[in-house]
Amino acid sequence: MTPDTREPTQSPAESLQIIAKRVPPPSQVNDALVIGTGVASAVCALGFAITLLLRTPVAVHGTLLALSMLLFAIATRRYFVDRYPDVEAVEPRHVNDDPGGAHADIAEIEPIERRPLLTRVLIACAAILGLGFLAPVSSLGPAPGNQLRVTAWRRGRRVVTSEGRPVRPGDIAPGGVVTAWPEGAIDVENSAIIVLRLTTQPQPPTNLAWVVDSRVVAYSKVCTHAGCPVALYRERDNALFCPCHQSTFDVNRGAVPTFGPAARALPQLPLGVSDSGELMALSDFTAQVGPAFG
């Protein structure tokens, strides 16, 4: 192998301009520290590997992993402190703020003066080409159509619990609440309802024609603010409470919002009783379920 014969040119910009230098005194303490932490770190790393293979709890192998890296950090630092003089250096920076100065064009080959129309046509076509590439975006999801405006509730559909058991008005004690679904559509998120037996007579704007037993009402469980389940019932003030953003709805008065960021009442489900005495819907909701859109 021939040695590199290129001239090692060194402009001032390439060599380090040192303004302060301090050579550390030799220290046996430092040597011991490097060796001690280095060896301890290797031991911990081995321990980590072994305890992981032995399926120990995370507290054991995690601690060993942490120790191996922290000890090695100390070893690395002390190694460099011992090996190299501490220097402070300066380096010139290129500053661009000299005023004036002619700027050369980037492209050296100038275009021939011809009709500008061609350039414009080309740019316009490129833009249309680019827009065309966006078409696959529309395949990412179906057209929303009516899906956000309807739920699984239909006339005659029975009200069932999350386990699929039909709900009878008598199943709900005064002050009791039940999360329920349309039969055959359990866990269809936008159809969740909450059925309550109120402790006092409901007032307008509750639709009294949709109240069963003069006390049993059903409201959509999807918050009209951001769509969380309105999961908590506070009996002391007859309120449904959303745990996400604290919207509060008065269940005695058509679930109108009384506090929090929700602006619309929870829609009331047109509720009736089937011939066999089970709760059922009289129709789908007549108001928009869930948060606003578009």
Next chain:
Amino acid sequence: MTPLFALLFNTLDERLGLRRPGRKAANKVFPHHWSFLLGEVALFSLIVLIATGVFLTLFYRPSIEMVDYSGSNPLYEGARVPAAFASILRLSEEVPGGLLMRRIHRGASHLFIAATVLHMLRILLTGAFRKPREPNYHIGLLLLALVLAEGFVGYSLPYDSLAGTGIRIAYSELLSFPLIGDRLAFWVFGGLFPTGDVIPRFFVFHVLLIPGLIIAVVSIHLLLVVRQRHTQFPHPGVDGHHLIVGKPLWPWQFSESATLILWVSGLLSAAAVLIPWSDVTLLGPYVPGRVGNQAQPDWFLFWVEGMLRILPPIEIDLPGVTVSGPFIAGVLLPGLIFGALIAYPFIERKVYNLQGEWHVLSNPLEIPLRAAMAIGTFSFVLIVSAAATNDVLSRLVGVPIETVTGFFRLTAVFVPPLLAALLHRYSTRRLARTGLRVAPTEAEADSRFQEPVVTLSAE
């Protein structure tokens, strides 16, 4: 150099010409200050995230299909759970080291975001965003947005009950865009919530799309730092406009960075032992229509969550368009805050008629507008973040939720402008007291640090 290493290096050097660029890199001078390490902490967290994330990817199942749980956890014996949740249980309980990896990954994500935010604050307060570094500052803001999105998507993947609730709120946020909201939500989620597509898509966002973008943008961010050189704090006796003072990459910056990445990963491992974050076993899987009390996102989205909570009910129905509270609190206001951060470098330059380039950092109290803007923006972000805990506070203090929320509404509206005005007044008077003005050029600003002793030698 050991002979073997020297042989290898020479062999490569003859072919690739490594010696000169290598020497240039080794001599690159890095200014020294603890706050310059914040960006490095973010970078090293990213490395830890990629390393642990690859491991997790090998076990995670991106699907919400219900499966029979067959693992060893007695809580879920015989239960049907979403496949994603089941795979998280398996990782945590059956795969040796799986829980450690999950916890380090989660801890590193917190550290990554925290370090990114603090790094941005450092840039903002000290004026490192000034010409010629505005492009890199904007790239940094883009990174912050990507990092927040990545954090949210990652939080969603276990599909536990909190994750599902978070996804539901994100769906509502997309729906809330005027005119295009329903289309947008259906495009991102593939249909009506919760579709089977959401978790597979979030998985691709989390492990491919967003990390790819983050790595690409971080690379550009670092290349620009190398190209434009570092800013530095004023160094009495040194012409900081033309000279960088500090320690060379080899050996000192190398030693410091190597030590720092070991500290970061070591402390993350220690945190994984001490803090059971990422444990979703007790939360249970997401089931539509059910949510526990105290539904909160991760801390880094508290500011958006807080605004959602304290914004009064708003729903404006115009013909064909609805503007709703979730749009204002979740899209418009965060957009305005980001917009203010994007515009600020140009505003400062215009207001104080700043000239030329700026390479030496300054005390924000010497630029009243910057001090006011920083405290106004960040006190607002902190107050609305605190508002995201209004339910917890209400229970802890024993004050009704209505009172707590009212308190935060008032504080969020009045305190930030008040603090901004007070700090503006204070820093203006502070300048006047010393008989100084906001320096329009770096030469004037730098002259306040005595006459340069070390000057630029002929280039």
